[in-house]
Amino acid sequence: MSAASSEDVIPITVEFSGGLEMLFSNQRKLDFSIAAKDESGLNSNVAFLVRYLCDNVMKDPRKDLFVLDDTVRPGILVLINDADWELEGEDKYEIQKGDNILFVSTLHGG
Amino acid sequence: MSAASSEDVIPITVEFSGGLEMLFSNQRKLDFSIAAKDESGLNSNVAFLVRYLCDNVMKDPRKDLFVLDDTVRPGILVLINDADWELEGEDKYEIQKGDNILFVSTLHGG
């Protein structure tokens, strides 16, 4: 259990809601594995996940509806295992095996 | 992990809803540990848990509002980790560490 060095990918669940799913081919839920280390060899964090989603998963060309100034755009909440990412260290949160990461766009209709 | 013989209690969460909490001193949620083996030395199952709750936790004298004919009375759903216990083997389901067992009384108002 303690010698986890040989694992090089982390299985996670990513979800989109509040309309964001439309940017991701109408997929609301994705189960996949992400590299355990980022480009610099550091533990993968949420910032790395956001870059990964933008570069590899998102087919929609309107990247600025998801990412702005290198982070998720204003109006999107990032929730790590059903808690606001502000409680978990924001984009520096290091991804753990089995994490559920939910991106929600705020709604404004009424 | 495989040699679990030395453990003699199992930590679980038990919840009551739909009015059943009134039979249990208005407690909706209980975290406690139950013996890993029942009176006969078998792995503790839900039938054993129900007996245990009736004998040791329930202060209300109206036992027949919870148990009838040695099992939970008609009109109470037993949910093991958010699934109907019918999917898990009913009262023969063997309790696992960390299980959430929810007893819900059906409501009839409208």
Add this chain to the structure above:
Amino acid sequence: KVAKIWPLDKHEYRRYGRQLIMSEIGLTGQLRLRSSAVLVVGVGGLGCPAAAYLAGAGVGTIGLIDGDTVEESNLHRQILHSTERVDMAKVDSAIASLKSLNPTVKYVPYHKRLTAEIALDIFDQYDVILDCTDTPASRYLISDSCVLLEKPLVSASALRTEGQLMVLNNPPLPAGNAQGGPCYRCVFPKPPPAASVVSCGDGGILGPVVGTMGVLQALETIKIITKGIQRSSEPPSLLLFSAFSNPPFRSIRLRTRKAKCSACSAQATVTREALESGSLDYVQFCGAVSPIDAL
């Protein structure tokens, strides 16, 4: 003569435009709503909001069945009724409000309490049934009738600060077909002891709690109709709502049809003949209703 080009009338595009443009509804869904008939059994705390949103969405025919009259103590939660209509039949009071909201829907009043003698004849004219009643006896009768006539059933209940919601017999396949959705008897084979049953009159009820469950019944009904009846792919589940708990909502996975269910299995003893002959005495089956200081 010129063929009709537009499948909906101009006023329908205006009235339903906000839901028509959604991919989940669309023109097909709106036409299905218009050609469908929904029966609301019980026009109280659940039936009022359910009927309001079904009428708003453009369900073609809405039947309402209830034998009671409006009381002042209903008004904190039964939002289709009104102070000046106290003592009027609930069904008539509700239809007055619904007509004002959407006069293009056909409303069918039944001024009586549902009984085994009349259930099948009435249910037969509808596509989806909503159980908005408040006794165990009516819940078994409604479920049995839905199984016999192969109708999906949207069932809800509420008491004090809690509510429950299930979609039953969906898809509504013939008894004996294991692919059909479970019925009320699959989930609750035996009725609760009469002493354990509490009504809203005795236990109390918070208006928005029962209101939420009623609105959700309308939503599930709209989902069933717009998708096309018989096409359910959602696994059977029970939604629990507890207004003062955290989290307030919880979804439970339910069982599939029970192999020996007395209503929906191949060995069913609840037959059309048994139900119509009165040999199934629902009130007797559920015990005398005399809620004392019980649950």
Add this chain to the structure above:
Amino acid sequence: KVAKIWPLDKHEYRRYGRQLIMSEIGLTGQLRLRSSAVLVVGVGGLGCPAAAYLAGAGVGTIGLIDGDTVEESNLHRQILHSTERVDMAKVDSAIASLKSLNPTVKYVPYHKRLTAEIALDIFDQYDVILDCTDTPASRYLISDSCVLLEKPLVSASALRTEGQLMVLNNPPLPAGNAQGGPCYRCVFPKPPPAASVVSCGDGGILGPVVGTMGVLQALETIKIITKGIQRSSEPPSLLLFSAFSNPPFRSIRLRTRKAKCSACSAQATVTREALESGSLDYVQFCGAVSPIDAL
């Protein structure tokens, strides 16, 4: 003169009996409801059901603010309005329905769109504010006003098949007090790009989806009032509703007050003077509202 023995009138015991007998409400809770004033900002898909259940529960004074008139396309979800009242001011149409449900409540109409010039004067007369509006600009203005006046805010929104609900600024402690509940700016410090904002008119909305969120706003308001304002102990959370997802409801733990929030922290720049002088241009702050083929 004889002292009044009963704290409620006889008709109030009749009308509210079903909620009075619950321990969560009781006589104390009913008296708190009667002596409270609640403002519903926006009388559309959220405001209609919210106001209906607040009136039903016996809130003493209900203020309604909206500058729009009723349109036929509103009626599938805005259940206080009616076909014969198309073109009437929404506020007047809603009050006509509400009076019929509960004539003992005092209703206060404001026939205008909320602006920074009038917000503080109006909000000051109420105990709890409901945000039932539909633009980012109004959401920031309402939150800022609630923080400045120390009022709890029950905020909801809905679009297509989804809804969101938050109770903000609860407990409503002065800016700079970290024990107060987070405000809208704590959760969303910057407004979304205008191109990402979609209205119900453009994106569509399913009636019972927005209806459910509105009824839940009434519920949260009743919980706040009957418990006694200032006494919140519930951790801040966001309820997500997605009608076609399984499970449909999800509760999210939210952050506490943000140490550098521009509205509710010790360093707040959103002051009463700034708001009243018009130097906070909410429409400008949120960008021009021209939803194109965006989210």
